[in-house]
Amino acid sequence: MEGLINHFIHYLAVEKGLAENxxxxxxxxxxxxxxxxxxxxxxxxxxxxxxxxxxxxxxLKKSGRSPATISRHLAALKSFYRFLLAEGLVHMDATANLESPRPPQRLPRVLSTREVESLLSQPRISTAAGLRDKAMLELLYATGIRVSELVSLDLAHVNLEHGFVRCFGKGARERIIPLGSVACHYVSEYLLRSRGTLVKGKNTAALFVNQQGQRLTRQGFWKIIKKYARQGRINKVITPHTLRHSFATHLLENGADLRSVQELLGHADIATTQIYTHLTRARLREIYDHTHPRAADIKKSN
Known part of the structure; x- marks a missing residue:
């Protein structure tokens, strides 16, 4: 079975172009x-x-695994057995019609705009590492890209003159994302004043590097954002996806349409994006009152 699994993984890499993670x-x-x-x-x-x-x-269930984890395992098995069936290595799909457990829908943890400002103001831009961190946080919040996409960026993927970043998401899908003026400014400052100090003469295409001049890892970024959350006294659970969630939520709160947010996030299915529509009833009422032509108080219209 080990050989079949390796054969399947090779197929996913070569034929499907799936990411290493x-x-x-x-x-x-x-x-x-x-x-x-x-x-x-x-x-x-x-x-x-x-x-x-x-x-x-x-x-898996008896061992206390969550519905989401069990669903992930079943999805892997479904893909594996479909591959084996297509290759003529089995006579039946053992996973046919097996349904994944429905995990309870968890709303993403997001920061308020004030908390985002606090987080982004923590790095000391007078230091090489601090300016790098400022550039990373600004870019992450400006684009909503995944942390894995952030640390995979090369110098050639960022166009500061025209204000966009090119990244490759899940399934190696490429997308072009606008980059705001604030993020462009700090990335430019990082390239001019900080990256050379951190690279230490090494030849690397990586946009963001660590103190050893090597490409920054997801784990390295995770430590960085946790440090600044503590400094900013943000009393919320911070994950590497927190700024991505906040990016999407703040766009929707300020009137962006769901399809545009889906495109920016790189979601293949809009149902994945819909989780960010968790606006409060008060906010929805406010939007309704300000946008619907018949929402005004009847006394005001007389």
Missing amino acids: TLASYQGDLNQFRAFCREKELDPMGAGGRGVVMAYLLQ
């Missing part, structure tokens, strides 16, 4: 399934494959 997730989930089958001495490729898959999902 996605490939690693698929491989990790399928290797857990393989370990389960080996431990229980079960054959997932035979006629009883469906029972094996169901037993595995049940064990």
Whole structure:
């Protein structure tokens, strides 16, 4: 089974062009399934494959895995078995008609505009690392890109003259995102005053580098944003996606349409973007009162 998993991962990489992080997730989930089958001495490729898959999902549930995690494992297995069936390596899809558990919908954690201002004002731009951090935070909030996309940016991906950034999201899908004047200013300042000091003469295409002159990692950025959240006394759980969530929510609150936000975020399905429409009833009422021609108080119209 190990060989089949490797064959499948190679197919996803070459034929589907999936990102390395996605490939690693698929491989990790399928290797857990393989370990389960080996431990229980079960054959997932035979006629009883469906029972094996169901037993595995049940064990995940009993071990306390969340519905979202179980859904992810099942999605990996579905893709794997469809691949095996298409290749003629199995005679039936053991995952056919198996439904994923519905996880409770969790609203994304977002910062208020005041909290964003506080967070973005924390870096000390008088230092090389501080100016880099300021440029990263401003770019992240200005574009809403994922942290993995941020740290993957090369110098050639940013056009400061015309104000846009080119990034490659999930499935290697390319998108062009506008870059505001504030973000352009600090990225430009970083390139002029800071990056050379951090690179230390090394030849690297990476836009953002660490103190060793190497491409900054997601883990490195995670530590940076947590530090500034503490300094700004932001009493909310901060994740690497917090600025992305805040970017989308603030756009919608200020009148952006859902399709535009979907395009900016790089969501393949607009249903994914709809989670950001969690405006309060008071805010919705305010928008309605200011935009609908018949919303005005009847006394005012007489």
